[in-house]
Amino acid sequence: MKTKTDVLVIGGSIAGIVTAATGKTLYPDCDFLVVRKEKEAVVPCGIPYIFETLHSTEKDLFSEAVLSDAGVQVAVDEVVSFNPRDKICRTADGTEISFARAVLATGSIPKTLPNIQGIDLENVFTVPKEKQYLSAMHARLSACHKVVIIGGGFTGVAIADELHKAGKDVTIVEGLPSVLKLCFDEDFAIAAHQMLISKGIRIFPLDGLKEILGDTHVTGVLLESGARLETDAVILAIGFQPNTAIAQEAGLPVNELGFIKTNEFMQAGSGYGSMRPEDAKILAVGDCAEKRCFITRVPRNIMLASTACAEARIAAVNLYRLSVARIFEGTIPTYTTMIGDTAFGATGITESVAKEIRFKITTATCEGYDRHPLSMENTHPQIVKLVVTRESGLIIGGQVMGGSSTGELLNLIGFAIQNRMNIYSILTAQIGTHPMLTSSPISYPLIKAAEEIARSRWVG
Amino acid sequence: MKTKTDVLVIGGSIAGIVTAATGKTLYPDCDFLVVRKEKEAVVPCGIPYIFETLHSTEKDLFSEAVLSDAGVQVAVDEVVSFNPRDKICRTADGTEISFARAVLATGSIPKTLPNIQGIDLENVFTVPKEKQYLSAMHARLSACHKVVIIGGGFTGVAIADELHKAGKDVTIVEGLPSVLKLCFDEDFAIAAHQMLISKGIRIFPLDGLKEILGDTHVTGVLLESGARLETDAVILAIGFQPNTAIAQEAGLPVNELGFIKTNEFMQAGSGYGSMRPEDAKILAVGDCAEKRCFITRVPRNIMLASTACAEARIAAVNLYRLSVARIFEGTIPTYTTMIGDTAFGATGITESVAKEIRFKITTATCEGYDRHPLSMENTHPQIVKLVVTRESGLIIGGQVMGGSSTGELLNLIGFAIQNRMNIYSILTAQIGTHPMLTSSPISYPLIKAAEEIARSRWVG
Numbered sequence: 001m002k003t004k005t006d007v008l009v010i011g012g013s014i015a016g017i018v019t020a021a022t023g024k025t026l027y028p029d030c031d032f033l034v035v036r037k038e039k040e041a042v043v044p045c046g047i048p049y050i051f052e053t054l055h056s057t058e059k060d061l062f063s064e065a066v067l068s069d070a071g072v073q074v075a076v077d078e079v080v081s082f083n084p085r086d087k088i089c090r091t092a093d094g095t096e097i098s099f100a101r102a103v104l105a106t107g108s109i110p111k112t113l114p115n116i117q118g119i120d121l122e123n124v125f126t127v128p129k130e131k132q133y134l135s136a137m138h139a140r141l142s143a144c145h146k147v148v149i150i151g152g153g154f155t156g157v158a159i160a161d162e163l164h165k166a167g168k169d170v171t172i173v174e175g176l177p178s179v180l181k182l183c184f185d186e187d188f189a190i191a192a193h194q195m196l197i198s199k200g201i202r203i204f205p206l207d208g209l210k211e212i213l214g215d216t217h218v219t220g221v222l223l224e225s226g227a228r229l230e231t232d233a234v235i236l237a238i239g240f241q242p243n244t245a246i247a248q249e250a251g252l253p254v255n256e257l258g259f260i261k262t263n264e265f266m267q268a269g270s271g272y273g274s275m276r277p278e279d280a281k282i283l284a285v286g287d288c289a290e291k292r293c294f295i296t297r298v299p300r301n302i303m304l305a306s307t308a309c310a311e312a313r314i315a316a317v318n319l320y321r322l323s324v325a326r327i328f329e330g331t332i333p334t335y336t337t338m339i340g341d342t343a344f345g346a347t348g349i350t351e352s353v354a355k356e357i358r359f360k361i362t363t364a365t366c367e368g369y370d371r372h373p374l375s376m377e378n379t380h381p382q383i384v385k386l387v388v389t390r391e392s393g394l395i396i397g398g399q400v401m402g403g404s405s406t407g408e409l410l411n412l413i414g415f416a417i418q419n420r421m422n423i424y425s426i427l428t429a430q431i432g433t434h435p436m437l438t439s440s441p442i443s444y445p446l447i448k449a450a451e452e453i454a455r456s457r458w459v460g
Numbered sequence: 461m462k463t464k465t466d467v468l469v470i471g472g473s474i475a476g477i478v479t480a481a482t483g484k485t486l487y488p489d490c491d492f493l494v495v496r497k498e499k500e501a502v503v504p505c506g507i508p509y510i511f512e513t514l515h516s517t518e519k520d521l522f523s524e525a526v527l528s529d530a531g532v533q534v535a536v537d538e539v540v541s542f543n544p545r546d547k548i549c550r551t552a553d554g555t556e557i558s559f560a561r562a563v564l565a566t567g568s569i570p571k572t573l574p575n576i577q578g579i580d581l582e583n584v585f586t587v588p589k590e591k592q593y594l595s596a597m598h599a600r601l602s603a604c605h606k607v608v609i610i611g612g613g614f615t616g617v618a619i620a621d622e623l624h625k626a627g628k629d630v631t632i633v634e635g636l637p638s639v640l641k642l643c644f645d646e647d648f649a650i651a652a653h654q655m656l657i658s659k660g661i662r663i664f665p666l667d668g669l670k671e672i673l674g675d676t677h678v679t680g681v682l683l684e685s686g687a688r689l690e691t692d693a694v695i696l697a698i699g700f701q702p703n704t705a706i707a708q709e710a711g712l713p714v715n716e717l718g719f720i721k722t723n724e725f726m727q728a729g730s731g732y733g734s735m736r737p738e739d740a741k742i743l744a745v746g747d748c749a750e751k752r753c754f755i756t757r758v759p760r761n762i763m764l765a766s767t768a769c770a771e772a773r774i775a776a777v778n779l780y781r782l783s784v785a786r787i788f789e790g791t792i793p794t795y796t797t798m799i800g801d802t803a804f805g806a807t808g809i810t811e812s813v814a815k816e817i818r819f820k821i822t823t824a825t826c827e828g829y830d831r832h833p834l835s836m837e838n839t840h841p842q843i844v845k846l847v848v849t850r851e852s853g854l855i856i857g858g859q860v861m862g863g864s865s866t867g868e869l870l871n872l873i874g875f876a877i878q879n880r881m882n883i884y885s886i887l888t889a890q891i892g893t894h895p896m897l898t899s900s901p902i903s904y905p906l907i908k909a910a911e912e913i914a915r916s917r918w919v920g
Contacts, residue, residue, distance in 0.1 A: 026915060045901070046832065054835055059835035066903070305893060306892045307890050309891070328888070343897055373520050407865060412875055414892055415875065422785075429770065430764075431770075432794030432795070434798070435506045441478075442769060
């Protein structure tokens, strides 16, 4: 069968959905077709929560109405070959689709450890963004009591907390000295690490997986340290890699980390800082597209829904004509996770990364509470850390530990970073406060942290 | 008795506390003395909540440690005369204080209706920021069943919701068509109005107080409409006026709304856009100091803790030398209140104010939820409205209805307004999202509202 569309979006998770739905509103006369493998797409940030809080993958799905209401066509199929020159692709069911513009939103796939013995045993899982896999995994885990999670990054930690809430006996194995070490500075990472332990989650730091034991099913793991743990299941949460098989077969260039090269308009081809007419018709967004750090400017392998959505909105507008106001200037890594009722969030770069790459910085960490006065019910401690360049006072990083307002407070800091604001923009900010919603105006930790940094620049 | 200090702060509520505590850290070699009437200061935003949520004024006090830890002296006394030329003031207990710098932080006092018959009856209250008064008022209200609140602004609404929670029979009398009409556009104000009614709070809109009935105690009120309500107490929540008696006696100029004229460095004297050496030694901050709207540039009578804190931080740094990075560029009005578990917040100017003063604007209102997916527990609807200038796309107002993240989300919008950001800064923002903390990345109402406005500028 042959078919054609104006805009073909390959991949229908968050980046594909947002590109298509947004694009259709901006170019209402164009046809938009999304080709994706599964009928329904899971909400990526919600995946850890299917194991207890949501109780089911079914409860973690994007509403299909987002695409249908927007007037976007969806085909449940898989693109098996892609020819950017002739603007044709072929799908698994034999359809040939010709297009005027194509957007690669093929996402990422979980990393695995192919050389580890036992990796193919039953009850060894990764965490892909696939409904069928996750539903089956959920069902299998329900029958397990002991679970070992390899990797204490955001995914591993969130799943550990959920499985623990579900009554499982949970162990995290982490190669670094603490969980979340890559996203947070030591003080925040250690706080999260200790909080997990205090809840009864076992952590093996500075250790790794050597072998998975068992006959057909997992029965245990052997760690590099020699420790041997009994377990009913193993979850590999060791990160993701961009899914670029189709793009590479089609000859689209990838960068040194394996991501499809894209420029600031999200055009795939020659990459950042380049604009060639021949790149204008193929775009790439989300986890498969090149990521550069907004601050350090170097390629990084950070894949986040926040970045994917921003890229998708930018790609959508730049499909047929270009918007100078909507270009992608680099990834602001913004992570948030919950352990119990404590939220941990980070945005921009950490103090340790900043020092490693030799930015001269000042930091301040201030503690307070997320409501006021302290006698208010459900008050939660709030700690805010700012990382600021010594020379210019620009904000380049923030970390927050707190209650239910942590997400949006972190977004305020991320917004300040992305708009290249300095500490004075925060210091003079008229922060609205309310007893049940925010910290006290006199001890608002974000302001206190900015003040501490400003003081060191003012005195002496 | 005679005494002297480097910096004298007159008034020890929020503006005075922040000026003194911040100033002392920036000028550690200077003595700071705060003179205030009461030993302890109440947290202004917490006042409505003493009536039920906090159960007591004692639980709504600023920690005295903020001043003592900073090394600031406090005198419980009252300044009765102030001589800015000779830099001397006298207090009620007869002390003469000479100073190098003085900061007027004399706050505001509740408006009253002196010509209304019965205004002096027992159980007729205003809402001053005074601990003794509020404690007595709380005790008296505990014994009342029916309460009439005159004024449906932020204070009236918050107190009404609290007294209702405490089991009182509450009636609001409001001269405008709905409560909160001055802070919100009609859609938000009506939503709040309906929510109060649905909880069982009676509202008399488009009505006013004509007479308070009773012999020694209030027994009822007669409204302008002729309605006659039985009540055990009346609370006047009809706004505040700057407390500038001392300043005026001292000859300091006030503006047409009765506020002490101040410039951008918070120096009292010739006012905005002016800098005279003779103004440098007397500063004014908080509710008594001149307020101009950041957007319209005109004087307004908006008195908020958020503004007071920002002014205080700016005054503190500019006491002895000037910081070009820390000037006060006008008030960003940011209000938040709660009705039950729904937060209502507004920042910047409303659509109706913008139109009234002939800004050409575009607005968009988008609905969503504060968590995702929707199956997540405790998900609360979230509605975001943006007010943007048609010509430049600058954000000049925002309104939010939502759950516990409303305060910080509103602060993000206020921050964008204050930093003169446009809708593209929001559209390209990499908003971090988490199922338990924020809206979904694909339907984040703030982004959707910015998108809707951008679309109207892009298409056609």
